[in-house]
Amino acid sequence: MLEKDITEALKQALKSGQKVKVSVIRMLISEIKNKKIADRVKELDDQKVIGLVQKMVRQHKESIEQFRQGRREDLVTKETAELAVLDEYLPEQIPEEEIARIISGSIERTGAVSSKDMGRVMSDVMGLIQGRADGKVISRMVKERLT
Template identity: 45%
Template structure:
């Protein structure tokens, strides 16, 4: 399974472009992204595909959002601004976010596909939904919606 992810290749090319352009903030963020992907590959001893790369980037987006919230709460807007710039760069690699209607339709489809009828079946539903919406919606919010629907 040594087929490289087209997304990872694009990020690598963008790193070279940022280097040539002397765009240090963008370059730094892209290097962080590649390092996070590489770390997962080393830990799992597997070359990641696009879905797995998206999962890594999705996690980075979540971390940036949490950091921004904490920095703003502590009155450190200077640090929050750095995180915002990183967040914008990372999000530029994620697919177009899903609308509420699309998320609801996917949840409905997954519930009917798995035959889920209670919160005990939530794992099956989330297992089906997650690969379809990775990087396109906040997984915590989707999880809460699924839980509410099955309750």
């Protein structure tokens, strides 16, 4: 289970003295605990943990963009290092060619013909991809196909 892997990675990072990794994993474990409390459950399934990691990745990417605009290269470097640690816990991302193929199949299955049908296509595609691609990329590609 992913949650146990994360806890084990924290132990290894502590032993090897990887300060950035320890910091990021502790933040992730904190997010997991908060989610457990909010959902009133003892364990989170891997999909929910991946969802939390994706949320943290989005936050880091937004921070990197803001720091670049503010010309804070020191913070960009820090956030990029933290982002690399989080990426270790995401499933391998699907290439855009594969996403395009999945979108084409979904459009055929749902009978979508215009941008009004985007919601049906998106829900079908997201169900198939399950966190292995960025929702913004999928949304952009579906829009391009339906307009």
